[in-house]
Amino acid sequence: MTRLLVILWLLGLPRAVLAAPPDDAAALIRAYNARDIGAPGWRRVVLELRTKGVVTRRLVVSNAWRRAAGSVRTLFVLEAPEGLRGISYLMTERADADRFLVVHLLLPTAAKRLLEVAPALEEQALLGADFSYRDLSWQLPERGFDRQVVGKGTLMAREVTFVEYTARAAGDTWPRRRYAFSRSPVLLVGIDFYRAGASAPDKTLRVDRFEQRGQVWTPTQITVTRGDSTSVLSLEAAAFATSNVPDELLTPEGLAKAALRARDGARIEQLLDAGPP
Numbered sequence: 001m002t003r004l005l006v007i008l009w010l011l012g013l014p015r016a017v018l019a020a021p022p023d024d025a026a027a028l029i030r031a032y033n034a035r036d037i038g039a040p041g042w043r044r045v046v047l048e049l050r051t052k053g054v055v056t057r058r059l060v061v062s063n064a065w066r067r068a069a070g071s072v073r074t075l076f077v078l079e080a081p082e083g084l085r086g087i088s089y090l091m092t093e094r095a096d097a098d099r100f101l102v103v104h105l106l107l108p109t110a111a112k113r114l115l116e117v118a119p120a121l122e123e124q125a126l127l128g129a130d131f132s133y134r135d136l137s138w139q140l141p142e143r144g145f146d147r148q149v150v151g152k153g154t155l156m157a158r159e160v161t162f163v164e165y166t167a168r169a170a171g172d173t174w175p176r177r178r179y180a181f182s183r184s185p186v187l188l189v190g191i192d193f194y195r196a197g198a199s200a201p202d203k204t205l206r207v208d209r210f211e212q213r214g215q216v217w218t219p220t221q222i223t224v225t226r227g228d229s230t231s232v233l234s235l236e237a238a239a240f241a242t243s244n245v246p247d248e249l250l251t252p253e254g255l256a257k258a259a260l261r262a263r264d265g266a267r268i269e270q271l272l273d274a275g276p277p
Contacts, residue, residue, distance in 0.1 A: 025147040025163045031186045033095045033139040038216040038240025039067035042268050044079070049129055050230040059084070059127060060236075062268035064245045065138070070094060072138045073250040077262045077271065084127065086263025089117070090255040093139050100141035103133050104252050106259040114256055123173040130224040130231040135191075135205060140179070144168055155180045155189050156206055174202065185217055202226065216240045244272045 042064040049057040060080035066073055071094045078087040086108040093101055103117035122133045145165040152161050160180040167175040174193035178201075182189055187210060192201035208221040220235040248254050249271065258271050 025149050026142070028149070028161065028163060028181060028186065029140055029142060029147065032181060032188060033142070035186055035217075036215050037065070037067065037072070037138050038213070038218070038238075039065055039072070040245035041065060041216075041238065041240040041242055042245060042272060043218075043238035044236045044268060046234045046236050047129055047131070048232045048234070050232065052228050053230075057081075057128060059129070064249065064268060064272060066245055066247060066250055067138075070096060074136075074138070075250055075255060075258060076136075077258055077268060078127070079262060079267055085265070086259050087127070088255055088259035088262060089133075090250060090252060091133060091137065093137050095139040095142045098143055100139075100144070101134060101137060104255055106255055108259045108263040114252055120171060130203065130226045130229055131233065135224065140165075140188075150178065153180075156208065158182045158187075158189050160189050187217055211235075213238070213240055246272070 042062065044060065044062040047059040047061055048055050049059075058081070059078060061076060061078055063074050063076045065075070071092060074091045074093075076089050076091065078084050087106075088108075089103055089105040091101060091103050099119065101119070101122055103122065105115045105117055107113065107115075117133065124132060126132065126136075145167055147163055147165055150162045150164045152159070154160065160182055163179045163181065165177045165179065173195075175196050176194040176198075178192040178194070179188060180190040181187065187207070189207050191205040193203040193205075194200075195202045203224065203226040205222065205224045207219045208223055209219065210217050211220045212218075218235065218238065218240070219233075222233040224231045224233075246254075249258060258266075261271060
């Protein structure tokens with residue numbers, strides 16, 4: 001009789017008391033998307049492409065970003081090597097939109113054409129690296145996937161919660177992905193990418209190191225592995241919460257101007273008219 005009374009009492013509690021547990025996947029993703037990314041800001045990274053441990057190419061890439069009205073816009077500019085210098089793209093993210101990413105690409109050596117990257121190509125490798133456009137986004141999509149917490153564990157020496165994304169529509173290169181988040185602060189520690197029907201990941205992403213700069217936690221080294229191929233992204237310089245990122249630069253027109261200046265040797269500091277951090 002006592003147990004029945006307890007059950008009836010619980011059923012009568014307000015819904016706010018019986019709220020979703022803290023391991024709710026949607027709430028965790030929202031917290032991750034809302035974290036401080038140091039916007040507006042800029043950074044320079046070195047990207048090494050390795051095959052069986054041997055470095056086959058070394059790229060220097062800079063980016064600048066701003067966040068406004070629920071979207072994040074990021075300009076990426078290739079600074080080295082000289083033969084590829086000036087290749088640039090502008091990535092616009094809206095986590096709550098049906099189309100999460102819109103990418104405009106400019107190849108200054110190809111008749112200076114501004115191209116919009118088709119959604120089906122957002123998972124393609126960038127310049128031979130194992131990173132894709134989506135791998136370099138600040139946010140994760142909140143639509144188009146079923147999301148659920150699938151467990152807890154340890155990854156990269158951090159206690160993490162695993163959230164699995166399953167694509168609702170066909171055509172995704174990796175229709176199932178498993179994200180690992182630390183909880184305090186909420187950081188993305190790793191991703192496993194699965195092909196349809198596969199039990200083992202086809203590609204993995206791991207954040208090897210983080211560093212706190214002011215209020216911002218930033219990765220300082222990220223490694224993506226796929227078979228014998230590895231791409232390692234290392235932070236070289238950065239400035240967070242700076243006023244030196246003009247809004248007009250983060251537009252298709254600004255992308256075109258930045259790409260041409262970068263081709264002529266301008267670095268991100270000159271594009272932003274900013275001094276060293």
